[in-house]
Amino acid sequence: MAAIGYGRVSSTGQDLTVQLQALKAAGCTIVRAEKVSGTSTQGRAELASILEFIREGDELVVTRVDRLARSIGDLQDIVRALKARGATLRATEQPIDTSTAAGKCFLDMLGVFAEFETNLRRERQMEGIAKAKAAGVYKGRPATIDPEKVRELRAQGMGASEIAKALKIGRASVYRALDGQAS
Known part of the structure; x- marks a missing residue:
């Protein structure tokens, strides 16, 4: 049985150090990390690699569920993939136990909140863009074609x-x- 850690941040300006230290402290013998958006599982090569090589009895460890997925659908797909391989999920900062009904419910609630947070951020961004456009400040991306x-x-x-x-x-x-x- 191996504890496999997964860390993720959204942008290159963010730092993975705290997550990586927490995953190693949690006993992870293998730690994979990437700097990519969590709004989709597309383009997340390290996560795909983990889901491909994780084996029965292994445990996928993250610091928080929102590091794994930002949508309830993606989170459920990941948990199903782990279950199909006989692996489990653990979060170091959240009490998650996918072997119980209460644990699964809590996991789904955390997934819903992660998706909700993403949607709120997107709404605020769109509001800010609309305000900037109305004020004549936002011009959009500079033209790349002449x-x-x-x-x-x-x-x-x-x-x-x-x-x-x-x-x-x-x-x-x-x-x-x-x-x-x-x-």
């Missing part, structure tokens, strides 16, 4: 695919730039 260059190449007789290849952009971007011109 529409004038697209129109120039089109006038030279190049097709959309050729323009896209020449400028290293997508064909849809070429069409958007051409739609923006006065006909």
